[in-house]
Amino acid sequence: MILLSIIKFAFVSLWANKFRSFLTMISIIIGIFSVIILSAAGNGVKAKVTEFIGNLGPNTVIVLPIPSLDNGDVKSGFSAQQSASAVSSTITNGDIDAINEEIANINGVNAIVIPPGIVTYNDKKYAPFTIGGTPGLADVLKVSLASGRFINEKDIDDKNQVVLMGEATKSAMGINDLGTKIKIGKEEYEIVGFLNGSSQQMFGFDLNNLLFLPYTTAQTIASRTTVDRLLVSALSKDDVKSVRESIKKLFKDRHGEDDVSVLEQTDALKLFDSILGIITQFLLLIASISLLVGGIGIMNIMLVSVTERTKEIGIRKAVGATNFLILLQFLIESILLSAVGAGIAIALTYGVEFAIDQYLSDKAPVHLIIENSTILLAVSISVGIGVIFGLFPAVRAASKNPIEALRYE
Amino acid sequence: MKNSSIITLDGISKVFNDGDVPFYALREIHANIMQGDFVSIVGPSGSGKSTLMNIIGLLDTPSSGEMVIAGKQVTHKTRINALARIRKDTIGFVFQTFNLLPRISVLQNVELPMVYAGRSQRKKRAVELLTLVGLEKRISYRPTELSGGERQRVAIARALANNPDIILADEPTGNLDSKSGDTILSLLKKLNKKGTTLIIVTHDEHIARQASKQIKLKDGVLQ
Numbered sequence: 001m002i003l004l005s006i007i008k009f010a011f012v013s014l015w016a017n018k019f020r021s022f023l024t025m026i027s028i029i030i031g032i033f034s035v036i037i038l039s040a041a042g043n044g045v046k047a048k049v050t051e052f053i054g055n056l057g058p059n060t061v062i063v064l065p066i067p068s069l070d071n072g073d074v075k076s077g078f079s080a081q082q083s084a085s086a087v088s089s090t091i092t093n094g095d096i097d098a099i100n101e102e103i104a105n106i107n108g109v110n111a112i113v114i115p116p117g118i119v120t121y122n123d124k125k126y127a128p129f130t131i132g133g134t135p136g137l138a139d140v141l142k143v144s145l146a147s148g149r150f151i152n153e154k155d156i157d158d159k160n161q162v163v164l165m166g167e168a169t170k171s172a173m174g175i176n177d178l179g180t181k182i183k184i185g186k187e188e189y190e191i192v193g194f195l196n197g198s199s200q201q202m203f204g205f206d207l208n209n210l211l212f213l214p215y216t217t218a219q220t221i222a223s224r225t226t227v228d229r230l231l232v233s234a235l236s237k238d239d240v241k242s243v244r245e246s247i248k249k250l251f252k253d254r255h256g257e258d259d260v261s262v263l264e265q266t267d268a269l270k271l272f273d274s275i276l277g278i279i280t281q282f283l284l285l286i287a288s289i290s291l292l293v294g295g296i297g298i299m300n301i302m303l304v305s306v307t308e309r310t311k312e313i314g315i316r317k318a319v320g321a322t323n324f325l326i327l328l329q330f331l332i333e334s335i336l337l338s339a340v341g342a343g344i345a346i347a348l349t350y351g352v353e354f355a356i357d358q359y360l361s362d363k364a365p366v367h368l369i370i371e372n373s374t375i376l377l378a379v380s381i382s383v384g385i386g387v388i389f390g391l392f393p394a395v396r397a398a399s400k401n402p403i404e405a406l407r408y409e
Numbered sequence: 410m411k412n413s414s415i416i417t418l419d420g421i422s423k424v425f426n427d428g429d430v431p432f433y434a435l436r437e438i439h440a441n442i443m444q445g446d447f448v449s450i451v452g453p454s455g456s457g458k459s460t461l462m463n464i465i466g467l468l469d470t471p472s473s474g475e476m477v478i479a480g481k482q483v484t485h486k487t488r489i490n491a492l493a494r495i496r497k498d499t500i501g502f503v504f505q506t507f508n509l510l511p512r513i514s515v516l517q518n519v520e521l522p523m524v525y526a527g528r529s530q531r532k533k534r535a536v537e538l539l540t541l542v543g544l545e546k547r548i549s550y551r552p553t554e555l556s557g558g559e560r561q562r563v564a565i566a567r568a569l570a571n572n573p574d575i576i577l578a579d580e581p582t583g584n585l586d587s588k589s590g591d592t593i594l595s596l597l598k599k600l601n602k603k604g605t606t607l608i609i610v611t612h613d614e615h616i617a618r619q620a621s622k623q624i625k626l627k628d629g630v631l632q
Contacts, residue, residue: 005524012513316521316525319497319522320493322494323490325525403463406468406508
């Protein structure tokens with residue numbers, strides 16, 4: 001009963017300084033908003049990646065030009081990837097031929113080469129999602145032809161300068177006819193096919209934005225002879241384990257060391273999970289700086305408030321408030337500041353989630369997935385901030401000498 | 410209960426050690442105040458009357474000596490929270506500068522001591538008390554919307570909230586014109602007639618003379 005009245009006192013005090021209270025909340029709002037949005041976006045990305053890797057099918061074995069991601073220690077693999085990202089791939093066209101010839105029980109090998117892809121058309125520059133691949137990649141990416149033809153083995157062998165365009169790329173460049181020529185670098189490339197619209201995404205890239213060409217041609221553009229990814233399809237799910245082991249052995253024999261990782265679908269999921277986790281944690285760390293600043297802001301304003309309200313503290317003590325009840329009142333004020341800030345931030349995140357779902361729907365690169373546990377975490381953090389940064393001012397208020405406080409003008 | 414002792418001061422001293430030499434604000438004060446008394450504490454400024462009021466009002470502890478207030482013993486060892494607990498049931502303050510909280514209504518100001526005492530039916534009692542002091546039409550006003558005399562009447566209503574044994578008034582008419590001052594004084598005397606012990610700290614001879622008993626202080630010593 002007393003507690004209820006004291007919460008009311010705290011509200012009255014904060015309301016009397018509405019503007020100041022709101023300013024104090026801003027850092028908390030930004031901090032909590034960032035924490036929730038980052039977690040929700042992380043969940044969204046995870047859902048997308050899971051969907052994509054799932055779409056590769058359980059029969060797919062992935063070869064990455066990064067050592068030790070497949071030894072079970074994903075974290076050290078990630079740091080290996082960081083150092084490897086500066087190093088170019090060691091997977092060659094010879095490796096592809098070797099897999100095709102030597103590995104049993106496979107449907108085929110798909111190669112991916114990602115070249116630098118600034119495209120010029122009519123003197124304007126564009127940056128579509130350019131990807132070099134094999135004919136079989138159309139099935140993996142689940143894209144289909146609207147008109148023209150797909151690339152074929154001959155294009156691969158001859159390094160033909162031919163490209164296919166996604167729907168969005170086509171309309172962005174304002175191209176209507178097959179046979180139109182675009183420029184990548186100084187060379188001209190002929191459009192041989194247009195793709196249908198796709199709801200698929202690849203690592204967050206919209207496949208409507210695709211510019212697809214033979215991987216050998218992409219190697220020429222990038223002036224290298226290496227491949228960035230291999231996707232090997234096993235005949236059946238039962239063959240995945242043995243195919244994986246054989247490929248691992250093949251690379252060890254050909255390269256003389258373990259300079260690639262050979263992953264199954266589940267490994268890839270685990271890997272992305274872990275990479276995403278590290279990135280999310282890093283971003284959350286940055287967001288928490290805002291919370292720290294917010295907490296210090298609360299402490300600052302509460303210290304000012306305690307000094308300003310010295311007389312009030314004296315009066316309350318004279319009419320019977322114990323030190324504890326004064327402490328409680330000021331502590332509740334700082335908790336309210338922080339918790340109301342968190343409430344506003346939570347409302348904002350739900351607003352953003354709603355806006356994305358409502359107005360962007362399928363076009364959004366990532367949808368927010370706000371989990372109840374994140375909300376609970378945000379509320380606990382805000383209450384924690386209120387307590388931690390409000391305690392010192394509250395203790396100061398409670399320990400004021402009533403006689404001096406009453407005399408304070 | 411009438412004619413039993415409500416305040417007994419037994420050798421109360423208060424020493425401040427701020428400077429090089431200890432300063433005695435009060436020296437060995439002995440006094441006995443009976444239930445229902447009207448006592449004035451008088452003396453020039455610096456005589457120690459504020460210090461004595463703070464000690465009797467349980468806002469401060471004596472440096473030495475012993476005091477019994479409404480049956481509760483207080484010494485220099487008594488803890489601050491214990492003082493607060495005795496204070497809220499025993500003593501109602503009326504200050505020279507009214508000391509109302511400006512952001513809440515008159516009614517809420519009167520309810521405040523009852524909140525801290527954990528009492529129920531606060532609103533009903535607060536309205537009764539404001540009616541008693543003639544302010545039943547002002548209950549939803551802010552203190553800043555009232556005249557000085559009205560504010561002091563709110564303060565008296567607040568002082569009565571927890572049915573205190575003692576009303577301790579520190580220069581209650583000091584900030585008022587003489588007409589309002591007379592109203593306040595007669596209101597306090599009316600409460601005293603009903604049995605509440607009234608202690609007024611004042612330098613106004615006119616008020617001091619109306620008391621049944623005077624405590625005169627000079628340089629911290631009882632005259």
